[in-house]
Amino acid sequence: MNGVPAGWEVVIGLETHAQLSTASKIFSGSKTTYGAAPNTQANAVDMALPGTLPVLNRGAVEAAIQFGLAIGATIAPRSVFARKNYFYPDLPKGYQISQFELPVVVGGTIPIVVDGVEKPVQLTRAHLEEDAGKSLHEGLDSMGVSGIDLNRAGTPLLEIVTEPVMRSAQEAVAYAKALHGIVTWIGICDGNMQEGSFRCDANVSVRRAGDPKLGTRCEIKNVNSFRFLERAIEFEIRRQIELIEDGGRVVQETRLYDADRDETRSMRSKEDSMDYRYFPDPDLLPLVISAAQIEAIKATMPELQKATETRFMHEYKLSEYDAHVLTQSKALANYFEACVNEGGQPKRVANWIAGPLSALLNGDDELSIKNIHVAPAQLAQILIAREKELISQKGALELFEVIFLAEDESARNSSVEALIKERGLEQISDSAAIEKIIDEVLAANQKSVGEFKSGKEKAFQSLVGQVMKASTGKANPAQVNALLTAKLS
Amino acid sequence: MLLACLFAVFNRFSREATFFTTIRKEFRFMHLSLDDIQRLSRLARINVAPAESPQIQNELNAVFNLVEQLKAVDTNGIEPLCHPIAAIEEMTLRLRLDVVTESDQREANMGNAPQQENGLFFVPKVLE
Amino acid sequence: MTFAAASLKQLRAALDSRQVSAVELAEHFLNRAEAAHDLNTFLHIDRGLTLAEARAADARIASGDVGALTGIPVAHKDIFVTQGWRSTAGSNMLANYVSPFDATVVEKLKSAGMVSLGKLNCDEFAMGSSNENSAFGPVKNPWDKSKIPGGSSGGSAAAVAAGLTPASTGTDTGGSLRQPASMCGITAIKPTYGTVSRYGMIAFASSLDQGGPMAKSAEDCAILLDAMAGFDERDSTSVDVSTTSRKGLVTAPNLAAFVEQHARNASTGGVFQGIRIGIPKEFFAAGLSADVAQHVNLAIAEFEKQGAAIIELSLPRTQLSIPAYYVIAPAEASSNLSRFDGVRYGHRAVEYNNLGDMIAKSRSEGFGAEVKRRILVGAYVLSHGYYDAYYLQAQKVRRLIALDFQDAFTKCDFIMGPVAPTTAWKMGEKSADPVAMYLEDIFTLGVSLAGLPGMSVPCGFAGDMPVGLQIIGNYFDEGRMLATAHQYQCITDWHKRTPEVSP
Known part of the structure; x- marks a missing residue:
């Protein structure tokens, strides 16, 4: 072999x-x-x-x-x-x-x-x-x-x-x-x-x-x-x-x-x-x-890779796999810990780094973590907003990408909260507001309602899509699903 | 009195063969062959034409006749002396702080270059 | 008193009293140097550069910013690199080389206000004992122009002896300060290895090379060494005496003051009372010419008469210093001279077939015979299979030689003896046999290998030629050596004799 x-x-x-x-x-x-x-x-x-x-x-x-x-x-x-x-x-x-x-x-x-x-x-x-x-x-x-x-x-x-x-x-x-x-x-x-x-x-x-x-x-x-x-x-x-x-x-x-x-x-x-x-x-x-002299240098040495990996597993309750991925470079590990220190939930931060961040870094260049524009605090805030359902997953990705790709300093430095507002990414989680949109969509799409009632499951997805479209993508999709099911039953 | 003693020492020695000739007669080896001369010539990038090779060989062998007596010295357990003061106490390397202290001095530093262009020293093509 | 024969203190007084300006003094010596061009002491004179420095010195004198050396001329052995003057090392390899920086020694003397007269001839890369190895022709001994001035600092010694400069710098690897000083009848001191910075000295043998002053007296040497010496962070082998076990001793920049104070305090009865002088029997063995022996012995007798205790002792490995030196010095030289490859500076052959050929031809054309010989010897003693038997063994023998001296210094304060077995010889007399010339270094090599301070002090004349007394001190004991030499010069006048130099 x-x-x-x-x-x-x-x-x-x-x-x-x-x-x-x-x-x-x-x-x-x-x-x-x-x-x-x-x-x-x-x-x-x-x-x-x-x-x-x-x-x-x-x-x-x-x-x-x-x-x-x-x-x-x-x-x-x-x-x-x-x-x-x-x-x-x-x-x-x-x-x-x-x-x-x-x-x-x-x-x-x-x-x-x-x-x-x-x-x-x-x-x-x-x-x-x-x-x-x-x-x-x-x-x-x-x-x-x-x-x-x-x-x-x-x-x-x-x-x-x-x-x-x-x-x-x-x-x-x-x-x-x-x-x-x-x-x-x-x-x-x-x-x-x-x-x-x-x-x-x-x-x-x-x-x-x-x-x-x-x-x-x-x-x-x-x-x-x-x-x-x-x-x-x-x-x-x-x-x-x-x-x-x-x-x-x-x-x-x-x-x-x-x-x-x-x-x-x-x-x-x-x-x-x-x-x-x-x-x-x-x-x-x-x-x-x-x-x-050796002792003095030992005292200033960073924690070594293996030790960090083990500590991540214990301190942040991460899987061996996650801890391993996060300790592929010192920069990556530092970035992870900084995000956590800014309030990011460890597992979510780990997933985000392993997922969207790695994808954007094009997978192969761990070094460029040093140069990424998304500050640990910004990523933490995005994850917190997502956790609180203030933004959708899609919105979170969009935010991350906007900051990541930003060419001017001001965008990189702007607060996540301001960017959510600026780009209209706030998720609508107010049931009354969503119900109002659903009512309007149902009224305008009686044909689809009829098809659904006659057993065509596909019609339900089409109605969800219409609701999301009417909310310009801001409605909380889980809530839309639940409320629509209730309305149609 | 001392003076007399020194003169005595001096006179005693000068009656014998001088030690200069002594050391020179003690060892008469051919240390270096003509092949050695050519090898050293390549190693040191000093051309020695075949015609002058025997003369250089003789001269170097004269030097090695002189240094041959080193071999007879018992140096068991003796450390080589790297810095003279290390004969009386340990001498250790001093280190400088890792700071940049130099600015671009290219023009001055390349002022003696036999051939240069665009900030590069030019040499006959390097074959790798 | 003429300026040419004046001591540094006399020149100081003349400058301070405005009897003469630095510019006038510089012109005076430049004129003398040019008139005596047949001695071939100077390799490069540039009046413009010298006078600019002299004017700066005059401005300092006018403003009251005056040290012991401000406005006094000096000339440098062409082993020290200088920004204005060419730095050739006496070699065709560097015939047109101009350094972008000053050697530490040059810089220090300049900042002390000394006015540089130019660069002095020497054996190529300081390799030689007669100055006949200079690519720019031999220097003549001002006492007898048919004779060699000694080497390698032959130009430095001859220029001081002939009154072409009040002082000069030199370097000593195996005796190159002491032996020409002895042969030209002047005073020089090779300080303890590590005392004078090697930065800007074109390297011959790094573990042996040491710069030092050459002048008319021990007192002048003390003043000069005060300005030349000192820890230099650019030289890793430079020694900060205060960090060593020898920290209690008087060292630069307090040498001149100590010499003066010592002379004042000396008892009139016997000025050398309490001093123990070791006389190594090996220094008076066969090979030493009778006339040199006679004058050295008379000098030692003078010390004894003035209260010094004379102690006969042995430096049993004196003879081994020749082979040890002629392994170590060529080994280091062969490596130090590898940088001369025709790539970045120095001679480049005009015709060549390829890169390798360019390098070999440039080196073969640029270096003289003795330099090439030593490069080949050095390459051999370092090469595979020979390193242990030659280089490593020589460095071990070197320690034994250094320990012999330490043993001797438990019995005495100074060691005295001849500098060289003979006085200056006829030009060409020994040039056919390089090894014969190596043997002439027997009394100076041990001191170099051990890194000890050594002086040459004029102590008489054999016929018309000067003889030097070698004074060897223990590490960093230059203060007491200079003070003792000065005392000797207070009761003798050998150092005041000057050759007649036809203008």
Whole structure:
């Protein structure tokens, strides 16, 4: 069922680069925002101008500690920054400052669930390092040049490395999603895969089932979505198995995933590129983290995903399913709790978030919850109005959509009460008023009344429709049903 | 008196072979092969023409003859020294607050670029 | 007194009494520097920039905003980056490089009101002991123009010795402040590693590089170091002394005041009463030339005569400092110099086949022979399979060397000995054999590896060539070192001798 052909075992380890959401770079005071004009966010340090030196950002260290705490890892009391030496035009210093022998986070576990079975994924380590710049080619081919933009150079990264414990593409994706959930939940990474904030490289090897020896692995890079990760690994598994079955041999190499062709292909291997000549960076001293510092960070950590899920079930009497859905992201969970705090009934809020809200968010983008225009208080008020039968379900949806889609601030900020009035969405629940409308409709539709009385059930629905139409949709439909039944019996 | 003692020390040593020649004669290995020179040349992106390779090889081997004596030193249980002051007390990394302190200095920072256009450094096409 | 021979205090007095203006003083030294261009000390002079700074200094003097250095000229080793003047590191790689920022040292001296005369020649990327490795030609020793001035801060030393500037900045990685000071007969101090910010110093070997002043006397050095030193948050290896176990010591910016006060309080009987001076026997072993030994011994005898206790001791790993240094320094250099790839600044080859070729050609053309040699050595000692045997082992030996010094300092206050085995040698004499030149660094390398403060103080002449006495102190003990050196200079006049420089 896991897509691995019988008689074969697949071994996968993942290396994930999570860009840390700090305001400034890991070793300089430059901005880290995405999409700025080229080289406007690279200062003298980021450009490695002669005489510049790195100074470590506290925010990056704290993010690494938070991550370590979230996955039950050991925070190294002493870790060391090393230089990884290689030449590349987007690597300004000719070396990357990374951690090698002594990383800041050691061990830890992330549980995943595949086909209903829970499995722990053990982590080897997580270490801090700096990102490189970008080589740009678009529009420059004819000139035979590439452009170097160093805005990204020096952006803090946490490289998170698993043990080779995953056995299928599905497990790898489940792990990647779980990791994504954690780093975005604790807020150390925005998780935006399109912008490269969360990048997964997969080490894939295959061996015949029962073979104790690991096969030769290939590293797959350039995967910028979970879907592509799954497809890239599946392709690579097929490629390696076919290669071996045809009598060939897997060569250890780095392969790029090409999403357009849905295949991985070999990167030209760089000569001697394996010898990075790591050594402790003499510009930086050992990073020492005390137990007190760890405790202080622990105290500021948000409640973790699992704990929130459990608390929602108990505190708000939600089903496991609802609690799970609501804790898919920190933003979603926060939104839910804010609505409840504004007076929304928990189950109703949960249903609304799982229903209309998710539909409007187009289902797949949990992140956009951050940007939705409906304030928690507004949603709570809509739900309260609905509960009090002041508006119909249709009216509630309309209100929600109006605020959700509002382009100007004033509509977003207007009170739900005012909007109900403004848009004439008040539901008529006054029996006398409804009876009056019914009487008028019955008088005008004697034919339908006759048909109903002769046993045609359909005529009743037609009369309901007429009443609703006469009330311009505002009559409480349940009351209309009840009163009409009474009148006609 | 001390002076006399120092002169005595000095004279005693200068009668023997100077230690400069001593260290140089103690080790006479060919540490690096011509292949090593080519490998280092690629690794360091320093071109060494085949014609000058033997000379570079000799020069580097002279250096390695000099450094060879390190291997004989017993350093069991000795921590490497990363910052000199760490010889007397623990030195640890100082951290800066996560605040943006830099504004756009592109023009000044790119003032020495050999080739640039539209805010990008230009290099010969990067092949990936 | 001429301005060229004047002390910083004398220049201060002349400026304060309006005997001379900062502009006049700057012009005086610029004229001297230009007249002595055959020494090849200056790599870049820009009168406009200098005079603008001099006018600003005059304005400060006029407004009464005056410090010890306001209006006094200084020139910088071309390892410090400067906004106005080119910053070449003595290399073709950076022949036309202009930094968009000033080094911390440059900035500090500027804000103290010093007027920069320009940039001084040095060995390429500070790698060398003779200044012959400069891409812009060797500096000549003003005492004998056929001889080297020492290196790598050769231009800085020669310019002070020749009276082309009252003071200069230099850097010391394995002896580059002390050895040229010794060979040019001036005074220099390499402070404790971490005292002077490395921000804006073009890096050679990060864990060893340390900036310091070069001048005519210990007193001048104290005044300069007060302005140069200080914690810098842009340099992660910069040390805030107040957070260390050495916090009780006198450090910048109180050095000059301490030196002055110390001189006032010194007893007339024996000015070095109570001071214990350690003499390592390894510093007087074979290899030390007889004439240097003689003058160093005479200097030590002078200390003894004035009440100092002389203690013979051993720094058993002195000889190991050469191999340890020539592993660590090239390793760090090979990595530090990787940024010179022809992409963002510096030399780019004119012709190339592709990106890789562009980078390799640019580096091969831009760097000189010694720099390339050290890059290759550094790449080797860090490469896979060799790291433990070379780099890691060297860093361990380095600790042993540092511990030897700590052991010695339990027995003495200062360690004294020669700076270099010989006086300045003939140009070209040792350039054919790089390793022979490495061996000349034997007495300075240990101090660099241990990160200790070390001085060179003129202590005599062997023939016509100056000899320097090395004074080594314990960490952050610059105050007492400078005070002691100043006392020595109060009773000797070696530091007042000047070479004849033909205009």
